[in-house]
Amino acid sequence: MDDNERLQFLIEKGNDVLKTYKPNPPNTFGFETLDSGQFIGWKTQALTFIQSILPSDSPYIEIFKSNVKKGFNTDVNEGIGILESVKEDLKLGLYKIKDEPTFQPATPLINIFEKFHIISRQLRNRYNTRPTLDVQDEYDLQNLLHSLLHLYFEDIRPEEWTPSYAGKSSRMDFLLKDFKLVIEVKKTRKGLTEKELGSQLIDDIGRYRSHPDCKTLICFTYDPEGLIGNPRGLENDLNRVDESGLIVKVIIRP
Structure with a gap:
């Protein structure tokens, strides 16, 4: 009706x-x-x-x-x-009907990233030390995040090829094509310096700038050991809307 x-x-x-x-x-x-x-x-x-x-x-x-x-x-x-x-x-048409609120994909995504460390820790605590998922590397991170994305999204496309950048191409982690949004995930490790992580993220931004299905890029870095000394500073340096119109949001947690 x-x-x-x-x-x-x-x-x-x-x-x-x-x-x-x-x-x-x-x-x-x-x-x-x-x-x-x-x-x-x-x-x-x-x-x-x-x-x-x-x-x-x-x-x-x-x-x-x-x-x-x-x-x-x-x-x-x-x-x-x-x-x-x-x-x-x-x-x-003389009186405008109140607009229906539109779904903003960044809202549930940021909630997932903010709570990701709590979820990861909770998974380790299983009855009678039963097997579980312990997020030890980026493959574990991708697996758990993919499961959580299904809470809010139907069409989740993992491992799509990105256009060539600086002479090489690679796979993106997740593409939400309906929203023209790409999620790139990383996990910190010993030996990965803040400078190196920043360089990787800059390369990611350059790569996705020319991708036809990427209007928003969210880079989530999971840092459970707190190896990044100034995460808010790195986020502020890289968050931007660049000259191509690409919206970049960098999130480093916890």
């Missing part, structure tokens, strides 16, 4: 509420009555719906709140009139 169909449904439901009207007997004092349960249900559905599709400062919302209160015939008629006006304006 699209928005216009939903509005029509609520208009018809309002008319059904009006049919519950029972006039007072002649020569008696009192108020006109509607079925209060049906009125409250319809009012709640109608207000919730227009709040979900219209910006919070829409005058339609404020008028509905102010005028549709007590459950008299006039309240329901004014509510129906508001719904009909919203429907008409939407069909004419």
